[in-house]
Structure formats: structure tokens, C-alpha cells
Amino acid sequence: MATPLSLKELSKKEDRLTSGHRMCSGCGAPTVVKMVMLATDYPVIASNATGCLEVSTCIQQFTSWNIPWIHNAFENAAATLSGVETMYRSLKKQGKIDQEIKFIAFGGDGGTYDIGLQSLSGAMERGHDMIYVCYDNGAYMNTGIQRSSATPLGADTTTCPVGSANPGKVQERKDLTRIMAAHGIPYVAQASPSNWADLMKKVRKAHEIKGPKFLNIIAPCNRGWRSKTDDAITLSRIAVDTCYWPLFEIENGVTKITYKPKEKKPLVDFLKPQGRFKHLFAPENEWLLQKAQEVVDRNWDRLLREEEFTAPKSE
Amino acid sequence: MPKIVAVTGNEAVAEALRQVNPDVCAAYPITPQTDIMQRFSSFAANGKVKTEMILVESEHSAMSACVGASAAGGRVITATSSQGLALMWEILWIASGDRLPIVMPLVNRALSAPINIHGDHSDGMGARDCGWIQLWSENAQEAYDNTIQAFRIAEHLDIRLPAMVCMDGFIISHSITRMEYLEDEKVKSFVGEFKTLNPLLDIEKPVSYGPLILTDYYMEYRKAHEHVMSKVPGVVKQVADEFEKMTGRKYGLFETYRLDDAEVGIVVLNSAAGTTKDVIDEYRAKGIKAGLLKPRLFRPFPYAEVGDALKHLKAVCVLDRADAFGGSFGPLFMDIASSLYIQDKKPLMFNRIYGLGGRDYMPDQAEHVLNELVETAKTGKVQSVKEYIGVRE
Ligand SMILES: Cc1ncc(C[n+]2csc(CCOP(=O)(O)OP(=O)(O)O)c2C)c(N)n1
Ligand code: SF4
Ligand SMILES: [Mg+2]
Numbered sequence A: 001m002a003t004p005l006s007l008k009e010l011s012k013k014e015d016r017l018t019s020g021h022r023m024c025s026g027c028g029a030p031t032v033v034k035m036v037m038l039a040t041d042y043p044v045i046a047s048n049a050t051g052c053l054e055v056s057t058c059i060q061q062f063t064s065w066n067i068p069w070i071h072n073a074f075e076n077a078a079a080t081l082s083g084v085e086t087m088y089r090s091l092k093k094q095g096k097i098d099q100e101i102k103f104i105a106f107g108g109d110g111g112t113y114d115i116g117l118q119s120l121s122g123a124m125e126r127g128h129d130m131i132y133v134c135y136d137n138g139a140y141m142n143t144g145i146q147r148s149s150a151t152p153l154g155a156d157t158t159t160c161p162v163g164s165a166n167p168g169k170v171q172e173r174k175d176l177t178r179i180m181a182a183h184g185i186p187y188v189a190q191a192s193p194s195n196w197a198d199l200m201k202k203v204r205k206a207h208e209i210k211g212p213k214f215l216n217i218i219a220p221c222n223r224g225w226r227s228k229t230d231d232a233i234t235l236s237r238i239a240v241d242t243c244y245w246p247l248f249e250i251e252n253g254v255t256k257i258t259y260k261p262k263e264k265k266p267l268v269d270f271l272k273p274q275g276r277f278k279h280l281f282a283p284e285n286e287w288l289l290q291k292a293q294e295v296v297d298r299n300w301d302r303l304l305r306e307e308e309f310t311a312p313k314s315e
Numbered sequence B: 001m002p003k004i005v006a007v008t009g010n011e012a013v014a015e016a017l018r019q020v021n022p023d024v025c026a027a028y029p030i031t032p033q034t035d036i037m038q039r040f041s042s043f044a045a046n047g048k049v050k051t052e053m054i055l056v057e058s059e060h061s062a063m064s065a066c067v068g069a070s071a072a073g074g075r076v077i078t079a080t081s082s083q084g085l086a087l088m089w090e091i092l093w094i095a096s097g098d099r100l101p102i103v104m105p106l107v108n109r110a111l112s113a114p115i116n117i118h119g120d121h122s123d124g125m126g127a128r129d130c131g132w133i134q135l136w137s138e139n140a141q142e143a144y145d146n147t148i149q150a151f152r153i154a155e156h157l158d159i160r161l162p163a164m165v166c167m168d169g170f171i172i173s174h175s176i177t178r179m180e181y182l183e184d185e186k187v188k189s190f191v192g193e194f195k196t197l198n199p200l201l202d203i204e205k206p207v208s209y210g211p212l213i214l215t216d217y218y219m220e221y222r223k224a225h226e227h228v229m230s231k232v233p234g235v236v237k238q239v240a241d242e243f244e245k246m247t248g249r250k251y252g253l254f255e256t257y258r259l260d261d262a263e264v265g266i267v268v269l270n271s272a273a274g275t276t277k278d279v280i281d282e283y284r285a286k287g288i289k290a291g292l293l294k295p296r297l298f299r300p301f302p303y304a305e306v307g308d309a310l311k312h313l314k315a316v317c318v319l320d321r322a323d324a325f326g327g328s329f330g331p332l333f334m335d336i337a338s339s340l341y342i343q344d345k346k347p348l349m350f351n352r353i354y355g356l357g358g359r360d361y362m363p364d365q366a367e368h369v370l371n372e373l374v375e376t377a378k379t380g381k382v383q384s385v386k387e388y389i390g391v392r393e
Helices: A028-038 A052-057 A077-093 A109-114 A117-126 A176-181 A193-208 A232-241 A275-281 A283-310 B009-020 B034-045 B059-073 B082-097 B122-126 B140-155 B184-191 B218-247 B272-285 B303-310 B331-341 B363-379
Strands: A044-048 A069-071 A102-108 A130-136 A187-191 A212-218 A247-251 A254-259 B003-007 B024-027 B052-055 B103-108 B133-136 B163-168 B177-181 B254-257 B264-267 B290-295 B297-299 B315-320 B348-353 B386-388
Touching: A028 A052, A028 A102, A028 A130, A028 A193, A028 A212, A028 A232, A044 A052, A044 A077, A052 A102, A069 A077, A069 B059, A077 A102, A077 A117, A077 A130, A077 B024, A077 B052, A077 B059, A102 A109, A109 A117, A109 A130, A109 A176, A117 A130, A117 A176, A117 A212, A117 B059, A130 A193, A176 A187, A176 A212, A187 A193, A193 A212, A193 A232, A193 A247, A193 A254, A247 A283, A254 A283, A275 A283, B003 B009, B009 B034, B009 B103, B009 B140, B009 B163, B009 B177, B009 B184, B024 B034, B024 B059, B034 B052, B052 B059, B059 B082, B082 B122, B082 B218, B103 B122, B103 B140, B133 B140, B140 B163, B140 B177, B140 B184, B140 B218, B184 B218, B218 B297, B254 B272, B254 B303, B264 B363, B272 B290, B272 B363, B290 B303, B303 B331, B315 B331, B315 B363, B331 B348, B348 B363
Parallel strands: A044 A069, A044 A102, A102 A130, A130 A212, A187 A212, B024 B052, B103 B163, B133 B163, B264 B290, B264 B315, B315 B348, B348 B386
Antiparallel strands: A187 A247, A247 A254, B003 B177, B133 B297, B254 B290
């Protein structure tokens, strides 16, 4: 029987990503990774794209990974794991291995939305039995907070810095979760470490579905977001409550919002505590602040309609 | 009994891969290699191999998937040419740095731009320093034999490095030739069972592949890699000896042709060696002491042995089917020059660039070079160190 999703039982389990790694204190990413791996009792093999998580967790001659783990390059966590999973299938078919093993790829938003999108798309289309987890901190953090296509509208980064001629990032985020859903794969979901039970349930569900699965998980980065070190969980909760980061899943084409805030908070609640949005509160940038709210409203509204539209018809 | 067949180079390599029967193959099309992966896919589709195919969306992913599959613990192949190899370049270094014995036929083709699908060595030369073993092949028979031997060399427990098997695009890959296939059973027992080393799939013993190693230890890893490379020639010879016992076909680190008593010599890779040997025979008949050296193990390059084999010559011409832009010499020339520099007695040397983008290498080009060699030996003067031949002015 699988470990019940209760804090009491889960806390008895061994961490698959041990402490002692060198991510910044208060970083959201290791929390996300721990939750993902704690959610399952199956043996797991992971691949990891280059980025903060990777460079900080396996440094000669130490590793924080208690499971078999492979880092290949920046853009190919999905292709790499597709190779591991295929070898597993080959050896299983030949009777050389009989264990049930699960496969998870971890990539940052840069390694997933941008440079690794082709590799991810290919692996998902080929139907490998694996979960790809994007820990989305909204920029290339490892190289020093450069803009990615996951960076939110208006954010200050080191490659779209706020200056006299530029108000921060002027483009909207790429909606990767929907792009993955458009691949027609059996399971796609968005999660947040603030809603840990929801996150773990999604991981569990994903493991029980055969084929390619994609999870997009928000992972606050206090360095890049210019926020307080102990705010990772609070900020990810506000991201959910403002509907900036809605929690939903798309299972075989049916969209389900897994958490609807009782009261949708204004986006400024999410932006205010983060230094990367400070400039948006200057009078000349009011239009951008407004636009950022409009984008969130538009996306949330579309998601609500999508849920209705895709709901199975009751006879 | 071995089977005598009339096949193309691609067909021969595909047949070797079928006989080896690897666990995983990543496939992506590119001319002139496509044919190999197409044939292999058809073996898989018809249950002729146990191989699981990964039909990737690019060569970058092909090599990435090979790295994952090989680290998982099993025998892994892919094949490529030209732009495909260029796209893989980043991951070639990771395959070798992680010490993964992937075997990859490389059907040599020119690089863009201008785009050109025909044979030259620019692709393989661009990957010569990435820590892979490279075996080069004159004809379909050699490509077939090298492919089979590559598995033994790459997977040797003292080596564990990826290996490329090169043959000339179209000239060899698409021409039909007479050759010998070994029996399936013989190939199977020659390559043996794959021995895993630190496989990812061993859940009981979790390993981490691809760590961050900075100034404190990176250099030691590089030195260790170089050390392993230095053991490759010994293993290549050992595998070649075993192969000779099985087939009667002799292989070494390189081939020499009428070189021992020669006064002038040509060094050339792959298919052009065949034409050159014919012309050398004609010159020998005229009383000119000419010979040839054709590298087989190009990476790691057996400097000492090559230098030793050439040092007695009066003049040497290195023919390069690739250039290294920037005012320096062709890549093969630079290695031969390095091999000879360490010798006390050195021949006069010059470098001729030929056959780029599949331009035919004809007997008159070999004659031209041999005449120049004779003249150089006689006068003791090199007219011009580097020139293009068979090209419009
Ligand atoms: C091909 C390639 N290009 C660029 C880099 C440099 N690089 C390493 S990590 C990184 C940023 C990673 O960003 P992301 O994927 O969002 O992960 P994060 O560091 O934010 O966790 C970059 C640009 C690289 N390693 N490889
Ligand atoms: S820079 Fe950000 S993402 Fe990277 S380790 Fe630090 S807090 Fe985490
Ligand atoms: Mg990031």
C-alpha cells in the first residue's frame, strides 16, 4: 500500500534529495523536488537539466541524490530520460530486469520553456512513460536572473533590466502548460508547493498513468524575485490565490481546476513583496500593472470556461 | 561459412549492426547515413533484432538519448553524417566524459555552407578532439569489420569510451562492392554479452552521472581521460588480432602499402587510399619507390608508431579531404607533422587538399602528387607546403 498522504506518515520517509545541497537558503526548488519524490513509493530514476538545481546538488565528490540520477546538458533532460526509459523497456522485454521503476525529469523554466522545448516536445510525442517536472522560477537563475519565456510580464531581469527606455519584460509569459496539453498527452497539471497535498496527489496520479506526463510547478527564487528568504511558500500561495498560478490538471482532455480560491486576490498582492516588480508601482508604469492584471484575468477566465467546456457530459 | 555478397557500404554497416543486435538505437535521418538507420529500423520492425528504437526529433536528442540509454546500462547505437554530427557536438563531449561506450557509424559528408551532401571529412575532423575513438574505413568491408570491432574496443573494461566508425559518403556508402559477411553466431560471440558498469538502472546502488566539477578536480578528470585514451591502441591491436584469427583479415592501427622500402610516401584516409594504391603500383612498375600509409585509428592518434613508419622517407605528401581554416594545414597533415617532429630524421613534407564536397579523386591527382614527391626528394626542396588540388583556379 502506498504511504498515505499525511504529514505524519510522509515525515517518516527518507528524503530522496538529502540536505547538504548548496541551493540558496529559502529556495523553492528543492522543496518542490522533495515533494515530488516523497509523493511516490516507487523506485525512481531522475534526469536533471543544467540549472540551479543541478549545479547545487551534485558537486564532486558529493551527491544529494539518494536515487539514480543523471545530468546530461541544459536542453536535453527529456531526451536523456527518454533514453534511460527506453533501455529500461528493452531490458525488461528481454527479461533482464523485472522491477517496476518510475522516471522523472527535472528542468528549470529556461531548460524547459526555451532551450529544451524541442527535446521535451519530442519525448512527449514519442510517448515515453515518464513525468517531466518543470520547476518554474521565472528566469535563468543559475546564470544570474536573465529573462526566459516564463518570466512574467513587467519583471526586472538582468537581460530586460528596467531602464529609462525599458519598463522590464514587455512580453507575456509563454503558456507552456497549455502547449504541453496540446500534445494530447494523457496528463498535464500545474501545481504549487503551497498546496502540497494537491501537488502530491497530482504526482501520484501521474505515476499511475502510462505514457508521458507533464507537471509545471511554481518554485519561488528569492534571489531572482528579490523577495524575503522565508517567503517561498507564502509567495507560491499568493500566486495561487491571485490566479497568477492556477492549480489545475488536464486528464485525457478534461480540464479540472483543482483549487478555486474563495476570493480571487488582486495581482498586486503577488507583485508587491517582490523587488523585481518594484518599478511597476511608479506612476508611469501604471499601464503595465494594469495589463499584468488583465492577462491574469483573461487566462483565469479562459481556464474556467475550458473546465466547463471539457467537462464530461452527464447523461 | 562467411557469405560473399555484393552490397553498399551502408548495407554492410546496417548488417553489422543487426548482427551485434544492440539494446537501444536512436535514429534520425540525414544523407548519406539515412539508409543505415532505415535498414536498421526495418530489422527492428520485422523482429530481426531485439533493439528498442527511439525515433528522435533531432540528432541533438539522438545523442542525448544515447547518453541516457547507455548510462542506464546496455548496448547503444546511432548513426549520423555532417550537420547531424555538428548538431550533436555538445553531447559528444558528454558521452565521452561520462565514459559511455556508444557506437556510431559516421558516414562522412561535407559541412554547410554551401550545403552539400557528398563525401568529405570536415564532419569527422570537427569531432576529432571530443574524446571519442575514431576508426576510419577505406571500403565497405573495412566499415563492416570496424563496426564489429568498435563494440569490443569501446566496451572494453579498461576503455569504456564511445567510438565512431567513419566511411566516405556516397563513394563507399552508396556504391556496391563485393565483400564478406560473417555468420551471425560468430559476430555474436565475438562481441559477447554487454558488461554493465555503474548502470543507472541498478536501483539498489544509486549512482549520480554528470556532476559539477570545478577547478579543484576538473583537470584530474581530463588527465584521466587522456590516460584512458593512451590505452586504446593496445586494445585496438588486441581486438584486431582476435578478429584476424576469426576472419583472416588483418587490421592494425594503420595500414601501410609498399612503404617499407619506399623513398616517397602518401598519407591518406578512407576511400582515396584505394585509387592511390593503384597509382603507386604503376609508379613502382616504373621503378619509383613509392608507398602509402592509411590511418585506421585516427583518435587516439598513434603518433609514435606513425612517425616510426614514415621517418625513413625522403618526402611525404599528406592528402586531406578537409581543411582547417585559418592559414594552417589540413587536419591530417598537422597530426602527421607532429608525429614526425619527434623523430630525429624527418622527411620533407607537403599538404594537398583534395576531394572537398565529394569532388572526385582521380588517378591523375595521385600521379600529380607522386611526381611532386619525386621532384621534392630529388631537389630537397618543397615547392609549396599547402595547395588545393583538383580545383579550378
Ligand atoms: C547550451 C547551453 N547554453 C547555456 C548554458 C548556460 N546556462 C546554464 S544554467 C542556465 C540557466 C538555467 O535556467 P533555468 O533552466 O530556468 O534553471 P534555474 O537556474 O533558473 O533553476 C544557463 C543559461 C548552458 N549550460 N548550456
Ligand atoms: S538563485 Fe534562486 S533558484 Fe537558484 S538556488 Fe538561489 S534561490 Fe534557488
Ligand atoms: Mg529558472
